[in-house]
Amino acid sequence: MFPLDQLVIGQKAVIESIKTDFLPLKLIEMGCLPGNEISLLYSAPYRDPLYLKIDEAHLAIRKEVAKYIMVKPLMDD
Amino acid sequence: MIKNLNVALIGNPNTGKTSVFNALTGLNQKVGNYPGITVEKKQGSCRLDRVTKAKILDLPGTYSLNASSIDESVVVELLLNKNDPDFPDVAVVVTDVENLKRNLLLFTQIKDLEIPTVLVINMADQMRRKGIKIELEKLEKKLNTNLVLVSTRLNSGVEKLKQILIDYKSISTLPILDPNTIDQDYFENLGKAFPNQSLYKLWMVITQDVNFTRLERQKVPDSTQFKTQPKSYLKKLQQREIIKRYQTINQILKETYSVNREEATDLRSKLDNLFIHKFWGYVIFFLILLIIFQVIFDWSSVPMDFIDSSFAHVSEWTKTLMPSGILTDLISEGVIPGLGGIVIFIPQIAFLFLFISILEETGYMSRVVFLMDRGLRKFGLSGKSVVPLISGTACAIPAVMATRNIEDWKERLITILVVPFTTCSARLPVFMILISLVIPNDRLLGINYQGLTLMGLYLIGFLMALVSASILNRFLKLPNKSYFVVEMPNYKLPLLKNVAITVWEKTRSFVVEAGKIILAISILLWFMASFGPGEKFSNAEQIVTQQYENEAFEGLELENKIASFKLENSYIGILGKTIEPMILPLGYDWKIGIALITSFAAREVFIGALATIYSVEREAEETIKKRMAGETRNDGSRLFNLPTGISLMLFYAFAMQCMSTLAIVKKETNSWKWPSIQLFSMTVIAYLSALIAYQILK
Incomplete structure (x- = not known):
């Protein structure tokens, strides 16, 4: 388990836990909840912001917020 | 008798809500503002059948009813206020077929306010390409609503939506989520404190300002003061509400909604590879x-x-x-x-x-x-x-x-x-x-x-x-909270109708709004240029004729001399002359000075002002441009030469010359402090850069 900002581009993971006090509610509304699948699709230069697919939503957040989302990578089969 | 019906269109951003609005109302729409705030209010009308007319309100896009900006709070305030003349008889929640799950979050919240709610699943034309299958009847039953598939691109589903709206009284208003499942203790206490009221509505009123801190919001009329818990606790409950709602939605969609990824053609990643490429x-x-x-x-x-x-x-x-x-x-x-x-x-x-x-x-x-x-x-x-x-x-x-x-x-x-x-x-x-x-x-x-x-x-x-x-x-010493979330919508071909309506609407309102100011100032200018105080103005003809008595001026030339003498001594001329010493180092004469002063109301007045000034001075047979090109300095050289031109361009590039912008900044920041700082510093920057440019180029 590690923070989301350490995910490799193209990698899929599952959200394990979120530090809710540091996350905007909007992010949670868009599906950033434990148990949902998350993948890092792209990043802008310097790996910030991050372009994610969370559940079925496509969105971008900044690295500093991504630190508060803990993920467990899914093994490729 | 014609029946009037209030319809509110609600939806997440990027769901094509505005396309649905345009499809329903066509050009029968008008854009105004909500009283007291600068949120755009889009309203239109639509004839549903011979006896029913719908007034359709296109509410600002929002992801949920947990408002975090003034635009979003407009939605919540309207839906909580039965006495508002725009309070909807029926709410239409517009969703995007591809993001149905996320869109249903908002839908369930609105439905729980016990307003008759129709579910529009928009962009139905995308279903096949994305491999999406929906069991419509089952979904309709599970959500206890009336559902309609719409494609504004193919112009389908809109008629059915109209039929549902006519028959809105038959739409169920049963809520989907029982608030007690969010937090039993909290909601039981709430129910005791306010018996016989909808718990969910109370909850909405209480949590209105949990996320929404910076801007002043308007009070919901029957606002209650049930604040036994700190904000952080309320935020936790909001999160639990979202989780509960998603659980319900997931359960429903599992049985009714499926996506076959293999059938999906992935335009998004192809275009993203290009458009957000690092180089x-x-x-x-x-x-x-x-x-x-x-x-x-x-x-x-x-x-x-x-x-x-x-x-x-x-x-x-x-x-x-x-x-x-x-x-x-x-x-x-x-x-x-x-x-x-x-x-x-x-x-x-x-x-x-x-x-x-x-x-x-x-x-x-x-x-x-x-x-x-x-x-x-x-x-x-x-x-x-x-x-x-x-x-x-x-x-x-x-x-x-x-x-x-x-x-x-x-x-x-x-x-x-x-x-x-x-x-x-x-x-x-x-x-x-x-x-x-x-x-x-x-x-x-x-x-x-x-x-x-x-x-x-x-x-x-x-x-x-x-x-x-x-x-x-x-x-600026202000706390910095990085709550940056931006949705990356699907790539779409723009709908011609939407683009056309936006262009028309924005251009029209700009021309009307700016037009009022420009027209008023032009008329005022003309008066100030056509009249003046004292002897010099009223006896201009006599004075000039006497002055050039010995010189053989022909009729037209003499008339011009008289006209410019008059202008110099008119009210506006005196004003321009007064500031001339200040603007001379920038390469401007007193006539440009007049245009400059009047431009502080709105920049675009510049041309109109010069047009007015020059046409008052001379015959109006030439265009503005020719008139400006013909202007000369005392030494006979062109007034609008390169140094003066550049100096003017820089002044206009930097100066804060727009009353409407200052007014809107005051409204959005809630104080005169910021617009004053803007006006002062931008003008100083403009003056200095124009000064430097002219002195170097001259």
Whole structure:
């Protein structure tokens, strides 16, 4: 388990836990909840912001917020 | 008897809600503001059948009822206030077939307010391409609602929606989620404190200001004061509510909604690979900007020249047709040139809004936000500042309003403060006429020098915006919370109808709003130029005739001398003369001074003012441009030469000359402090840079 900002581009993971006090509610509304699948699709230069697919939503957040989302990578089969 | 029905359109951003609105109302719509705040209020009407008429309100896009901006709180406030004249008889929640799960979050919240709620699943034409299958009847039953599949692109489903609206009384108002499942203790206590009321509505009223802190919100009329718990606890409950709702929604969708990924064609990743490429992404963005500015300069000049000369003709024509007198003068020298100064804007504004709305509609704008965020953050801005900065090239007013979706207050404030540096369309006519006067109309490798100068002015505006932003970033002491979330919507072909309506609506309201000010000032100017205090003005003819007694001036030349003597001694002339010492080092004479003073109300008045001043002075048979080119200094050289032209362009590039922008900044920041700072510092910057430029070039 590690923070989301350490995910490799193209990698899929599952959200394990979120530090809710540091996350905007909007992010949670868009599906950033434990148990949902998350993948890092792209990043802008310097790996910030991050372009994610969370559940079925496509969105971008900044690295500093991504630190508060803990993920467990899914093994490729 | 015609029945009237209130319908509210609600939905997440990027669901095509506006397309549904346009499909229902066509051009029967009007845009205004909610009283007291600057949120755009879009309303339209639609005939449902022979006896039913619907008043349709297009509410601002929102992801949920947990409002975090003033736009979103408008939605909640309306839905909680039964006494509001716009309170909906029926709510239509517009969702995007591809993001149904997320969109249903908002749907279930609204349904739980016990308002009859229709579910529109929009962009149905995308279903096959994305491999989506929905069991409609089952979904309808599970959600206990009336559902309709709509494709505004194929124009299908709209008639069915109308039928459902007519029959709105049969729509179930049963809630979906029982609030007690969120937190039993809390909601039991709430129920005891306010018996016989809907728990969910109470909860909505209580949590209205949990996320929404910065801006003052209006009170919900029957607001309750049940605040036994701190905000952080309420936020936890909100999260639990979201989780509960998603659990319910997932359960329902599992049985009714399926996506076959293999059938999906992935346009998104193909285009994203290109548009947000770490190198090519930026090149493409820059090229798009370049094309936009070339088109605006090259394509707009044809209709603009036409408009310019037409107004000169009309002005002349009125003079010959109407009996001479003060009314004719007012019309031909005050009103018509004033109107011309407004109409001449239309081509450029329309082009700018055309491009901006295409960039927004296609989904490309979000990619630009993504690309620019990191870079702009260095200056204290956000990636989301791109939208205001680009909209600012049309007009600072919508740009300041577009800052609302910037989550961080400091980033938002800095964006508001620097956005008036971007070259708005009000500066364009000033630039265009100055460029055409002092920059040669030649080409180098197919690139027009004049177009290049215009692009340079845009760049200088952006640069100044960035420089001031980083200064503000250093000195503004405000907490910085990085709540940046931006949705990356699917790429779409823009709907022609949407683009056309946006362009029409924005251009129209700009022309009307700016037009009122320009027209009023033009008329005032004309009066101030046509009358003056004291002997010198009333006896002008005598004085001038005596002065040139010994010189053999012919009729017309003498008349001109009289006219300019009169202008010098009119009210406006005295005003211009008073400030002349201040502006002489910038290369301006007192007539430009007059235009400068009046421009502080609105920049675009510059041309109208000069037009009024020069046509008062001489015969109105020439166009504005020719008149300006003919102006000379005391030594006989051209007044509008390169140094003065550049100096003026820089002054107009940086000065804060727009009352409407100051007013909107006051509204959005809730204090006079920020607009005053803006006015003062921008004017100082403008003066100094114009001074330096003139002194070097002269």
